[in-house]
Amino acid sequence: MANRIKSVSDLEVYRKKLLAARDPKRKTVAICTSGCTAYGSMKLNTAFREELRRRGLEQKIDIKLTGCHGYCERGPLVVIHPAGIFYQRVKVEDVPQIIERTLLKDELVESLLFKDADGKPCPHEDDVPFYKHQMRVLLANNSRLDPTSLDDYIALGGYQSLAKALSKHTPEALVKLIKDSGLRGRGGGGFPAGVKWESCRKAPSADGVRYIICNADEGDPGAFMDRAVMEGNPHLVLEGMIIGAFAIGHPGDPRGYIYIRNEYPLAVERVGIALQQAREYGLLGKDILGTGFSFDIKVNKGGGAFVCGESTALMASIEGDVGEPRAKHIHTVEQGLYDKPTNLNNVETWANVPLILERGLEWFTGIGTGDVKDNPWGGSKGTKIFALVGKVNNTGLVEVPMGASLRDIIFKIGGGIIGGKKFKAVQTGGPSGGCLPDSLLDMTVDFDKLSEAGSMMGSGGMIVMDESTCMVDVARYFLHFLAEESCGKCVTCREGLVQLCVIVDRICAGQGKAGDLELLEELGNTVADASLCALGQTAPNPLRSTIRYFREEYERHIRDKRCPAKVCKALITFSINDKCTGCTICAKKCPQSCISGEKKKLHTIDQSKCIKCGVCNDVCNFDAVSVE
């Protein structure tokens, strides 16, 4: 193959050749084509290309379709390199202006710049408060590289860590390095990756086969950092896996899988392209970089089952069975996929590996909390990507050092609550996590602190809730989610969750009884104690944490039959107040046709017909619909 890199030293030669052929001053337009596609960023791509062709500039200026830049709230995002000019909410109509002024004359288009709280324009990413307070390591290159170009990755120093691992380290030394780094699993549990690697390496395998798996079944609703890493920088994950395979499986016969959820078609596509390129370049497959080490990776697509994010269920699914977990009396590092020693880590965990090799142990352990010397559980090291979403001004992906406070993440980076409303809670850890109230805002975020507070890290979703979010409704949402996603193997999870749903549904419907909370807690404990896998064991967490921190809200539902957040339909009524101008829009839009009134006169709602759909409130421009 023409592009095959035959040795470790050839990689450096190839990188130098790439850099020499590239003009560092060449202007490049980087367009996010990950989440921003929902804002129509592919149309921007077409518009830029057409406009450049029309002006005969297509040979002079590059267009790069990149992964997620993180600041999804302000999409579509466009960054002009090498100056690093950051344009937000870019529309097709803005394209000629960007070309004319920024690309040709080096001027700023002020209307497209982000403006901070004082109205000061921010020309570069680092000037924007959302980015300024972050520590972007894993996401650093997302706006700089084309995820379908291995050359881009190599030019930025990619696969240097692999070269270093293969030529300068023994597998045992690599395992020790990861163990000493204190890197803990980013998929949720926070198990030290190095300890896992060591166990898997030591586990006996008669034919030398060991499986290396990347868990990319990011099922936590409200989390999308793994998607962003795979879509924006897939080679970073592959490089981590190849290093891991060498550390854990060499000499021997390591084999790799990436299990990607079905809902991420673009990630499947980009990882597929990356694998193909890595094989062509001799970075994957037989005799990697001429070192004699062989390893390949296969992509498996999930089928839309949350439980498949659990390691044993995921392995069952790779084997072609339904994704049911099994008891882990024998750990998967000893007998996992096809009963062979198996090491499974999450996308973000793998992505950290090349960085630890590149920048060293001291750099990594210098970030984060606690002390991991001699004890891999002693702290949380490195950065963590969070998906900051919900009722917060700056939604998007944020990467911060472990140990940042919730307040800094939500208010400094997130810019506070939408519409200046009051912060109520933040939900972390997905359906296995919990809701934390404002009294815990100054808590520093790491694996152990979150668990102590009754929540967990999970994969890093952070859903911000304001005073208009009902905590009973949130618990109800997660219980229904989990009841639906339970695989049905354990009775306590299958039946217990349904009964929890019945009770919480009843509370939301205004039929709660005294003693319901105690019953919920007791049943919740049973589900947690008697279920096999983490899905069931952690299922009551959203319920328990909301009862723990928002007991009063439950009691208002049960005792007073009121929903203070005005969410639970059975407990609220809609009425029209005297701000009504008689514009008639609510009457027109009401699906029940139960709003009456003459033009320019106060309207009324017929309560006997009202289904509380809230459409009148949504369409009213005068704030004239009251909810009580």
Next chain:
Amino acid sequence: MDDAKLKSIIEKHDRDPANLLAILMDIQKEERWLPKETLKALAAEMNLPLARVYALATFFAAFSLKPRGKHLCTVCMGTACHVRGAPRLVDHIQREFDVLAGNTTADMKLTLETVNCVGACALGPLVIVDGEYHGNMNAGKMDRVLKPIKQE
């Protein structure tokens, strides 16, 4: 699905039962759903019990054992979309098209489905109509997106 097509999908996946999930995905990609006859033919061709094929087809949310309509509307029900009003959006579409989530309109025009998160949480509530993502939806915007389908 005709025999030749089915066989070519099975061959593409090396006739390996471990690839059953991928095979079912490919069948659904062609047919838009999983017809009973095709599942029977698949089990026979791969020499697997029909129960195993059926177990997979019913375990994973991605599969439909009922024919889907001409258009597919999927509402994301992730947490971020939930707190920003996704349930009301589903109610609205259900009323507008007289169809319950998980079902298809009587005229086979539209299938309404929900999904537990597509990872576009910053854009919630999010709806995917025939593969195209629409972020920050509300009832009014939803009507505009679905208008061409309604008027068909």
